[in-house]
Amino acid sequence: MKKSLWFVSLLIFTLWLVGCNSQNLELFETMEEAVxxxxxxEGSDKNALLSVEEYKGETLVFYELDDSLGVSSITKSEEGFNFFKNTSYVRFGEENAHYIIGFEFETKSGVKIPILAGKANDEDIQKIIVLEGGIEKELNISKNSRLFYTMYEEPFDSLDVIPIYQ
Structure with a gap:
């Protein structure tokens, strides 16, 4: 009797421990399946995918949903690939020619990645140039939502964001 009570207690504890550590992760064989x-x-589809970027050993997924920017990461383990999202969507106003914002995205592994994001409302804006530490970066503007984004290293207030008009 004592052994079966000990076994049942151990089983309940194990189930509790597994339940506490489980985050209902959906694992997939390929990164593409996870994306x-x-x-x-998230209520979107593959057509909303803007890009998959590698940065500091992390894989970031940028996508659009209802004119907002979504950022997630893909985590790889021995068991497979997992889609991880921990931030809200970034939405921009419509009044100005363009908007920019800086925010930090934290991956599942705890890496914090600074992201500059924006929206070019003015259709005459052909591209966005970001100057960071004397280096010029040309950003793509998405066709549907007119969103743009990049990761950066320097402090946000030291970046120059320049819209290039037609």
Missing amino acids: TFGLEK
């Missing part, structure tokens, strides 16, 4: 699942889970 597709994540976009669908």
Whole structure:
């Protein structure tokens, strides 16, 4: 009797421990499957995918949903790939020619990545140039939502963001 009570207690404790550590992670064999699942889970699809970027050993997924920018990361483990989202969507106003914002995205592994994001409302804005530490970076503007984004190293207030008009 004592052994079966000990076994039941151990079983309950193990189930409790697994339940506490489980984050209902959906694991996939490929990164593409994880991205597709994540976009669908967010209420979007593969057409909303803007890019998949590697940065400091992390894989970031940028996508649009209802004219907002979504950022997630893909985590790889021995078990497979997982789509991880921990931030709200970034939405921009419509009044000005363009908007920019800086924010920090934290991946599942705890890496904090500074992101500059914006929206070019004025259709005459052909591209966005970001000057960071004397280096010029040309940013793509998405066709549908007119969003742009990049990761950066220097302090946000030291970046120059220059819209290039037609």
